[in-house]
Amino acid sequence: MRDPRNPGLYLGGRWSDRTDRLPVDDPATGERIGSVPAATGDDVDAAVGAARGAFDGWSAADPAERAAVLDRFADAMTARETELAHTVTAEMGAPRDFSLRVQVRLAVDVLRAQAALARTFPFEEAIPDGPPARVVREAAGVVAAITPWNYPLYQIAAKVGPALAAGCPVVLKPSGVAPLNAFLLAACADDAGLPPGLLSVVSGSGRVVGEALAAHPGVDMVSFTGSTGAGQHVMRTAAGTVKRVALELGGKSAAVALPDADLAAAVEATVASAFTNTGQTCTALTRLLVPAARYDEAVAAAVRAGGRYTVGDPAQPGDHLGPCASAAQRDTVVDYIRLGVKEGARVVVGGPETPDGLPAGLAGGHWVRPTVLAGAEAGMRVVREEIFGPVLCLLPYEDEEAALRLANDSDFGLSGAVWSQDPDRAAAFARRMRTGRVEINGGAFNLNAPTGGYKQSGLGRELGRWGLEEFCETKTLQGVR
Template identity: 45%
Template sequence: MNSAIVERLRSAGRLDRVFIDGEWVLSKGQARSTVIDPSTEEPVAEIALGTAQDVAAAVAAARRAFTTWSVSSTQSRALLLDRVHALILERAELFAQAISLEMGAAIGFARSTQVPVAAEHIRVARDNLASYPFLTHRGDVAIMREAIGVCGLITPWNWPLYQITAKVGPALAAGCTVVLKPSELSPLSALLFAEVMHDAGIPPGVFNLVNGNGPEVGAALSAHPDVDMISITGSTRAGVLVAQAAAPTVKRVAQELGGKSPNVILPDADLARAVPAGVAAAFRNVGQSCSAPTRMLVPRERLQEVERIALEAASAFVVGDPRSPQTTHGPVANRAQFNRVQEMIGIGIAEGARLVCGGPGRPETLNRGFYCRPTIFSAVHPQMQIAQEEIFGPVLSIIAYDSVDEAVEIANDTVYGLGAHVQGKDLVAARAVAARIRSGQVHINHPAWSPHAPFGGYKRSGNGREYGIEGLEEYLETKAILGFHQ
């Protein structure tokens, strides 16, 4: 099935083309990027890497299209998003297979989570568009919210479809036109998404896609004077580079960057429920989520009990071929990430943290592929590298605390502030702790994911918000008209 997806894209001429002004056109450059199956380390496809010239053509098309798309009716934009939503669901299995192939997601996880939640972003953008008050009044002043303009969207490899829809949906709903640069490491689902946009009847120039790397395409998009806004999801390092490139043209920059999220287990928490759920959340998507709660903060007197429950939870994971329905966790997505995880596990051991499970190397039954052993450290000091740096892999640090005040201090003792979790039976106490944590989202007692909850970071985790109404408003400018009522 996986080779069939690549052959489908290849036979349609997608792999060596970019999508500009409603058409698939050959990239201006000669460079290619090899897509690697992380479960086998074997190449599965080659895609064309776009150039600054491709970016210029895409931005010009988006600028032309903005004239009419920005003043189109909300009904017409909602209908377009309806069609996009329906096509994603109709082609859900294609997307799931592509995501499993390009970044190693277990097929069950791709089917149950990666694709459905991506579709939800389109649905919510459509619903918000239908009810959003683009014109309001404040006394004699009219407040208009208008599309900001041409938006450059830069998306990562770890949630390749989910992050695309989280940006494209609200941008189009707002009346913006877009140029998308997906990660060159997981581009297959992005090409399938461009097909969806075309088949949904997107007007020429409203949506454009240019594959490419950061130094060439990302930099050209960030610096282009006709791009009004850049939205990037990626590492903090990449976010800084984008902001620097965007600064001379004073464009808006929205950044969803790194994280080192705490999971504060309060003294009254039900450990039998809180700890397994915390382990599952930390290792979701093989730990490759910027908001993964990879620091579990626990009362010192309950540390041994937490270790025992955490070990039992991790022992239930099935690491292996991502195409197998029995697999819960596939490989990490690429060699660079595999090397990073192995390096950080070695650092944790050298720092004196205690291994509860896992450790360096692949699981014993696997001799190739970017597979990592689900690793839990305990007796972690808050200043250890494994407690401060984003690892972006299946590594959890358990940190003991002596008081709730100390737990809050440890939770906030990081340059990041993207997500956080709090567990406790006393909801009033849990809410009080949540209010003290400096992060863009806090989850109390592992609630269900909500596409309406705004998502974004404090500190070096970025700025701006995605999802929900706030995600739509990122793509809007505010205009005040005085004398509107006379």
């Protein structure tokens, strides 16, 4: 890898230059910082061919051997963690402290967790009842991983880690907005001595590279994270070869403060969730449901909590927010804020205007004010549609049944939260929410537990043993204990 900011394709363990390039920009300044190759259908064929050539040996390897390779991969990422974090900051705008702590170290943790799981996972087990039978979990085959720009390295790890642990080679297509970190990850694969063909990286447009992977007869499974619309297209394209598809898609998640909740804590945690990573988080809590009798109290708490958030240079230390990852995303967020006002909501924090006080060198960046909208109602588009920016909507409810109806009144079901002084009451409410993950009184994220969506938020699960199982086929051996 001669130039990390202008890499070649990584095909079957080898670097390959291409003349056609796609630009990569710094969202904090709007300036060009590098480029990546524009892969072709022939490049996709080469990557899939390399993966198929590696499949038999890797899938037959002892799980402990696969685990050892994953541990070396994680070690190589740790050795380059500062470079990886700087790259993520430069190409998608996450502040440097957040990039190191979450964007990079969480990705390393996923690889280590999957390595540990591979050593204990029941790849074979006997059926205890009835005639002799044994269940064998085998690698699903060659995996195409199509990943997003918001948590680029973590989302790669959440696919590559369990796929490799299960015995599947991976062809990775990173987002065109933040692709450089994927090539640096490929360099880590070289450092770790991954067998050739286990990982290839092919950058390019979704129309060319993404569609070629989803339709490719040599690909056995597609794991995709992105918008619901794009996921629907991947699913339709993959249907032609009846391959396995796992999808993590959009969200419009609700946090519910029950009448007895510590309202200040619920509001502060929900504002933090809505604003983290400049709101570019699919599991973000972007609807806060509070008792009508305490609505004014909740709005005042949101003004206090939201007013403490500032934007600033992502290259500098601190807890400030960075820019939106692209001009298009910034424009989308601003348009939604204006739409919310037009629909009848009122801005109590932030607004559609460009943030004040930015240094001159950041004037060309893709900045947006973290915003709280009060007076929101269930039928508003800002309440129903994923904005993917730092925008929180506050809604009142009359009783718990009304709160439940509001929480479940969504096309999405990816995440959620419930707050109550009584944990059992909160858990009982959470069990009735139609969503894949619910935080109880601010329950911390556990990367050994599954995450994934109901409804239009996707299919399948990531993380933990459930994430590894996604990359396995299940076979029954009759007549064998």
